[in-house]
Amino acid sequence: MSERVLVKGTEAIGEAAIRAGCRLFFGYPITPQNELPEYMSKRMPEVGGTFLQTESEVATINMVYGAACTGTRVMTSTSSPGFSLMQEGISYMACAQLPAVIVNVVRGGPGLGDIQPSQGDYWQATKGGGHGDYKLIVLAPSTVQEAVDLTYLAFDLADEYRNPVLIIADGVIGQMMEPVTFPEFRDLNTLPNHGSWALTGAKGREKHIVVSFDIDPYVLEKMNLELVEKYKKIEAKEKRWEEYKLDDAEVVITAFGTVARIAKSVVEQARKEGIKVGLFRPITLWPFPYERLEEISKGKKLIFDVEMNMGQMLEDVKLAVKDHAPIEYYGRLGGVVPTPDEILQALKSKLGR
């Protein structure tokens, strides 16, 4: 078993990717995620991999597309404005069914916004982001250890479903140092074989074509329906979430990522004050764990959604909870991180206390 080491979130994600067998990283500088490409630029040559600093996020995502066409594990990371620039390429990758891992260390927006932690890209991450009908698998860590574990998992999910996987974090997760245990190095010979479709040279076989395109609408519709079937499979198998002190809870906080870890402090403080609060934390933002949240919400006094945005996950919370319980929202925007105290005060005021 590996020892525990103290490491920064962004670097932890980079190391986890290398241990997952990723030997290719393309990236363009943007704050607050620069430590990840910087780490990769140092680390990749040590493990026989390649790091390339690109001319733009647009070029980056298309390099990722190209590398993924060959069935090679590949990764990039960026932050919100850069993630916007990547959307066309991500849409192409989703349609062409290309596996890759993309990290978005979300910052305040919209527009140039700022460089502080935010969750303002929830809609962009979970509802498409680019053009056309598609979904990304979206993983939202709330600790550095979880960032490591989800990065390691992300490559397997991407390969299994031939789908881009997005890890959505923010500057808090990215900059924070926590002790983590890294998984073992993946034996590169055990990585999934994409020989049935990848572009590797048509030696002794028919040519392979990887495209996100067909001029015939009936053929394109078939491609779309194939994606729909895949998404159903992912929805059935890959929903992940955490339940924290929900057994006797009368109030359920819904929160993901950084806000969820703050919410744990809120749960503790509220319980000291005699309010039975628990936390429901989606780990996969897509597929969203609707069914479980619905079940949990039944008979609750309040579902209290807390986010660092204008209430984006709130829409999914409403879809899940339906009319089983009242729903309230509290959020901070523009890169402001809420304190446990202010969340608790907001919760108490919603409860009329």
Next chain:
Amino acid sequence: MAFEVILKKPEALTEREFTYCPGCTHGIIHRLVAEVIDELGIREKTIAVAPIGCSVFAYHFFNTDATVAAHGRAPAVATGMKRARPDLYVFTYQGDGDLAAIGTAEIVHAANRGEKITTIFVNNAIYGMTGGQMAPTTLLGMKTTTTPYGRSAENDGYPLHVAEIIKEARGVAFLARTKVNTPQDVVKTKKAIKKAFLAQIKGLGFGMVEVLSTCPTNWGIDPVSALKWLEQHMVPEYPLGVFVDKVGDEQ
């Protein structure tokens, strides 16, 4: 008396019928690329990256593994492939809208990095697929569907000389501008394409051939007149020549 095969379809082309208009020289350029791939014996180790534009279907025509890149991004896609699999040979096939307008950043940086890929750049001075709009390479005074009064320098700027821009990039190992409107030029173009592939095969750097090509449909003239028009109007604007050659003559 035994029959001898003296001419056949290159193995690097599939049986698919081309989708190009009558008289368009894309077909000639496709064949040249395929002949070069055959002669170099690299068909089974080659990936083609098709663009957005008339040659979007090139992924069907070349009998190699293939993809279609987002508009203008073929050099980035090819870079990703080559970095992932340096043992394979990767080429992009791009028109002037794709390479010289929306894709200028990607082609300049791929060339400057000395990316070991090959680019076939087909310059016919117009957007074909979308119906004859002005391209960056459209000549001054030339009428298109978006320059109905003729391209004016004041409003639209000047014809973009891609080869002359790219030649300054130190990562370029082979760079030429050719044309395909006469049999002699077809032969010269094939030689240039071969060198652009050899630049990659020998690991020397980025190789590109800008090929002056015709678009009778959108130029609004017949195929034979188009060949002459290319000679009379495009060649003076886009001088032919070999701009960079680090490949040398031994092949």
